[in-house]
Amino acid sequence: MCVIATAETGSMPTIDQLTRMSETNPDGAGIAWHDGNGLHRVRHSDNGKTLAFITEHWNELKATPCLIHFRLATHGAVNTENTHPFRYTLANGEHGYIAHNGIAQKHTNGRYASDSRNAILAWQTGQTDLTDGTQGKFAKIDQTGRIEWLTPPQTIEGAEDKPIQVSNT
DSSP, X not given: OOEEEEEOTTOOOOHHHHHHHHHHSOSOEEEEEEOSSXXXXXXXXXXXXXXXXXXXXXXXXXXXXXXXXXXXXXXXXXXXXXXXXXEEEOTTSXXXXXXXXXXXXXXXXXXXXXXXXXXXXXXXXXXXXXXXXXXXXEEEEETTOOEEXXXXXXXXXXXXXXXXEESOO
C-alpha cells in the first residue's frame, strides 16, 4: 500500500522516515509544495531522484506546505505518468495536486490503467465522493498552498519533533 505524508510550513518528515517510506513503496515518488509564489511538483518513477531532490532542497521545502507520496504499484505500470501526486481541477476553479493511498475498488476499470487516476477523474467531475474512506485515503494541496485530507490521516512526529500527517505507518 502506498503512503502519503503532508507537512505544514516548518515541518517535514525525517530523512529516515522518507527513506523507510521509499523502501516500502519503491514504485515512484513525488512531492508537491507551495512556495508562496505558486504550486510546484516533482515526481519520478525512480524514488531515488525524488529523494535526492527533497534532500537537496530540504530547507526550502521545510519552509513550505508539502504533499509527499511514495507508490506501491497495484494498478498501472511503474512510470512517471502513474506517479503521484496528480494534477486536479474542480468545477469551482480550485486546482492543485492530489495523492491516493489504497485501492480504489470502484475505479479499477476506466480511462486509465491506474485506479487512483480513475478515482480522481471521477471525483473532479463530480461522479464520486472520496471522503468516506471506502476508496482509500486522499490528500491534496491547492493553488493557495492549503493542505486538505479528504479522509482522516494519522499524526506522527516528523523532523525536529514537529507533527506530520500520514495515511498509514
